Amino acid sequence: MRLLAPMQLLAALLMFALVPVEVAWAHAQLLSTSPAENAIVEAAPEQVELRFNEPVSPLTITLIGPEGASLDATGTATGGVTSVVRMPADLARGTHVLSWRVVSADGHPIGGSLVFSIGEITGSAAVEPTSDRAVAASLWAAKTLLFTALFAGVGAAGFSALAPLPPLARTAALWLSVAGAVLGPVSLGLQGLDALGLPLTAFADVRAWSTGFSTSYGATTIAAVLAFAAALASLLMPRSGWSNSLGILAAAIAALSLALSGHASAAAPQWLTRPAVFLHIAGVLFWVGALLPLWLLLRGRTDSADKTLASFSRFIPYAVAPLVLSGLTLAAIQMGWPGTHWATPYGFILGAKLSLLALLFGLAIWNRRWLTAPALAGDTLARSRLRRSIGWEMAIIVVILGLVAGWRFTPPPRALADAPAELVAEPIMAHLMDGETMAMVMVTPGRVGPVVLETTISDFEGFPIDAQNVRLTLANPDRGIEPITREASLIDEVWRIEDMTIPVTGNWQVSIEVRISRFEMVRLRGELIIP
């Protein structure tokens, strides 16, 4: 049994490396379904039929109910030209989504989503992803530990470029990097479980990993593992120019990894938010990475300790200034003007984080202005105070990292700002563009349930573009929902889709294919946040 877990992990990792290439090789095609797309049926169907143009085998079939709960129905689905999915007996009234992924005989998987309603169309705005509590707690713990390992471990490797690490700090950074390299993939699997609403026991399930990987967190994990590897290499090498460069590289990759995913990086305008997250994380890395080495160095009184403390004190403003500036920028983008929307879980977490940060900055300023100089001059009381203060800083930082890891479970007010609860009927807009073409997509009403999608397409001067046809696709990989595609029809220069039902809240990826001429097609991508 002991061998089993690593082998499963290996299989999962193998999958994880292969998943991106297995997207939608068009071959098997869905011809029809029963119930039909968007049908409203009187009684709960005993089964759902998906008819294809050739035999298929089910890979993943998930049923998402009106309450947002995911149910794995893969086991009850049959293969063949018609895939029959047996429905549970107690299907609730309301709108359901059957998200399917099948593989045809030639090994090409395809996926899609079928939306149907029993009795009435629902789509309550209060739908929350139902994730297993144990999974959510494990995911939170794994991310807190991962962040701690990243900032303290890789941060220390980066800090060693500035000053030699005391042996104990080096050992700690080494072990933190090893732990981080393991925790990264573990948190990815948990992310997948959380997205699909699967229990912890399904950790080795391929679907959890492929879902985790298909979210932006996949790229973050890869970069984080690279950062840990670079940090390990730098820490294991004797201190030289090479090891210093590697340490700085590790810190840069670590900062990049967190800029690749998360609410803040997903916010518009991305040219501002991604660099801001990068700078923010880089500043934190330098600061946090220095704390443990300093704390250990201050135990005794040596020249090297004094030198390290002096160079830290000299450099820290350059780390804190971008940290504060980028932090304020990001908070402003995410929170908007003060208002009732600040009283959300996201706002509370930010508030708690800011209070702790105020405390942290207070300590840091006290350290730098009043303690560092006497400590360097040999004042023993100042040294022991400084050491205790750094200990408190570390404790506060771990709590802050725990809070930040909790953000994953709350959408930012930015996401809710376009349609606060009392104004849910306001349309939601998305603006998509590439180098030559722009599209404006309007979702009315701006909430889950049946919606009308209106798209206008123009060039960069705002002149409308004549298109032959327009296809719009919505997908929600965070929830494991496969793409839902519709053809739009042109009515008064607006491309309209009327038979779309958005089944759950969250970040929906929208992609528009505009057929300009017989041989020319433009694809625009963007994101719709459905509150």
Next chain:
Amino acid sequence: MIRFIASAAIAATSLVAFAAPAFAHATLEVQEAAIGSGYKAVLRVPHGCGTEATHTVRVQIPEGFYNVKPMPKAGWDLATVTGSYERGYENHGTTLTEGVKEIVWSNGNLPNEWYDEFVFRGTFASTLEPGTFYFPAVQECANGEEAWIDISGDEGAEMPAPSVELVPATSAGH
């Protein structure tokens, strides 16, 4: 253990899916050509529009592929759309300034269950840059079409245009 075997099996399937590039797509038989040399394009059409039979196949000839001659096909009408090139191309002492821009094989019948190939030849201009050269193609059926016109190069593209990799003349082993 069963779960591990299942995982590994699916992983292996994915690997095979990746290693055998897209028989399900409309593709060109020869995937590489040298810049400045002649090229015989064999367009492979593996299936119809869903279950419908294909009655027309259209191929666009982009700028840079000149002196194009399509091969007639029994049971199909052949037509070309000609036009001016953006620039002239040297062809055995004469300068070609116009030629085929689109080839149309029509009034044929290729059921979904069958497979067929459509052939044309031409020359890649010596002024082209190395990289992917796309021949967008459209299959037309009674009630629909399959448009292989996606030239984004995205790995996950659902319907990529048939393409050939252009390589510098020296490395093609003349």
